[in-house]
Amino acid sequence: MPTPGQSYRFTHAILRQPADSIVDGLRAVDTGNPDIGLFRQQHNAYRAALEVAGVTTTVLDVLEAFPDSVFIEDAALCLPEGAVVMRPGAASRLGEAAALAPDLGTVFDEVRALPPGGTIEGGDVLVTDREILVGRSARTDGDGIDGLARVVADWGYTVRELSTPPDVLHFKTDCGLLDGETILTTERLAATGAFDGYRLVAVAPGEEAAANAVRVNDHVLMPAGFPATAARIRAAGFTVVELPNTEAAKVDGGMSCLSLRFARPA
Ligand code: CIR
Numbered sequence: 001m002p003t004p005g006q007s008y009r010f011t012h013a014i015l016r017q018p019a020d021s022i023v024d025g026l027r028a029v030d031t032g033n034p035d036i037g038l039f040r041q042q043h044n045a046y047r048a049a050l051e052v053a054g055v056t057t058t059v060l061d062v063l064e065a066f067p068d069s070v071f072i073e074d075a076a077l078c079l080p081e082g083a084v085v086m087r088p089g090a091a092s093r094l095g096e097a098a099a100l101a102p103d104l105g106t107v108f109d110e111v112r113a114l115p116p117g118g119t120i121e122g123g124d125v126l127v128t129d130r131e132i133l134v135g136r137s138a139r140t141d142g143d144g145i146d147g148l149a150r151v152v153a154d155w156g157y158t159v160r161e162l163s164t165p166p167d168v169l170h171f172k173t174d175c176g177l178l179d180g181e182t183i184l185t186t187e188r189l190a191a192t193g194a195f196d197g198y199r200l201v202a203v204a205p206g207e208e209a210a211a212n213a214v215r216v217n218d219h220v221l222m223p224a225g226f227p228a229t230a231a232r233i234r235a236a237g238f239t240v241v242e243l244p245n246t247e248a249a250k251v252d253g254g255m256s257c258l259s260l261r262f263a264r265p266a
Contacts, residue, residue, distance in 0.1 A: 001156030006080070007129045007180050008215035010261040013050050014072060014103065016060045018043050021067040025251035026090055028169060032250060039247035043070065046221070046258055049241050053216040055261065060103055066096045070248075071257040074121040074139075074170075075100045077148070078262035081155040082110030084148065089119035089139030107264065112151050118143025123170030123257055129180025132157050133194070135164035135171025162194045169252050176213040176256060178220060178238055184229075186211050201236045204228030212254030214261070221255045 018040055023033040047057050063069040068090070075097040077084045083104040085097050104111045114120070124140040125148070126133045132152065134145045142161065149159035164171045165188045174189040182199040186208045190200055203211045203226070210226035213233070220238045222230060223245035230240050245254060 001081075002127075002129050002131065003080075004129050005180055006263065007127050008177055008217070009263055010055050010216055011263045012107070013055045013057050013216075013259040013261045014060060014078075014107070015043070015047055015057060015259050016069050016072045017062040018070040019062050019064045019067060021064050022070060022251060024067040025253075026068055026092065027251045028167075034247035034250045039070075042244050042247055043258065046243055046255075049219070049221055049243055050216060050259060050261075053219040053221070053241075055216060057259075060100075063096065063099055066093065066099070068093055068251065068253075069096045069099075071123075071253050072096075072100065072260055073257040074123050076104060076260055077122055077125055077127075078104075078108070078260050079127070079152065079155060079157070080263050082112060083108045083262075084112045084114065084151050086122050087114055087119050087144060087147075088121050089137075089141070089144075090121075093121075107262075114144070114147040114151060118145070118147050120144030120148055121170065122260075123172050124164065126172055126175060126177060126183075128177060128183070128198070130158075132159045133162055133171070134159055135162045135194075137164035137168070137170055139170065140164075163192060165189055165192070170257075172212055172256050173252070173254065174208065174211045176211060176220075176222075177215050178213070178233065178236065179215060182236070184211055184213050184233065201232055204232060209249065209254070212256055214255045216261060223249065223254060
């Protein structure tokens with residue numbers, strides 16, 4: 001059940017070690033391969049920032065067979081009641097979810113599967129204090145969204161289906177939660193009316209890649225290099241932590257996709 005103020009309060013996070021095979025990672029536009037050494041450094045800095053924000057982190061072993069497996073958020077949805085294993089729409093990523101399920105089982109009392117049919121990736125799912133928003137995208141379809149709605153209904157969650165803007169990878173490529181009622185968003189996503197009734201902070205024009213920020217306890221983690229958007233988030237009263245993300249960005253990865261964040265009893 002959504003609990004006011006709890007959608008960005010986390011005690012734990014699960015990450016996955018970047019694979020050398022990240023050079024084969026999916027990307028919309030090829031701007032060159034990630035440098036694996038630098039990727040690891042940036043991943044370590046991201047993990048450290050989660051710890052500073054008050055989260056205990058677990059880093060799972062590398063999965064070389066799955067180049068994009070460092071983007072662990074896409075393979076599951078973690079809620080206080082339990083975890084739901086996603087069904088990625090990218091064929092090369094399907095096996096990541098199955099590989100993750102046993103690890104989720106060591107943490108959660110309940111790990112649920114989706115009913116047959118459809119696809120859905122965690123990058124298309126935004127949990128707020130009042131509902132679960134899911135954007136249809138090239139990776140997530142209506143059947144996948146319906147399946148999630150059925151799986152979480154008895155936990156008290158309402159799922160609302162929205163559209164991801166055309167040519168945008170995931171719904172959360174273009175937005176991030178700042179608090180239970182406040183969303184950081186691109187103008188193009190806000191213009192769809194998806195967030196009517198929420199407070200909005202718009203990313204600065206030309207800084208659309210800054211939208212995938214993630215609120216973790218009292219910190220907002222965002223990619224470095226977007227000063228105008230960082231200033232807007234600070235002006236709205238939030239504490240911003242800017243992190244180098246150049247290597248994940250080469251394969252369309254951002255702040256949210258690098259971890260599964262959740263709250264567990266002490
Ligand atoms: C992919 O295309 O699946 C990966 N290269 C990037 C996934 C990013 N995930 C996310 O934003 N949640």
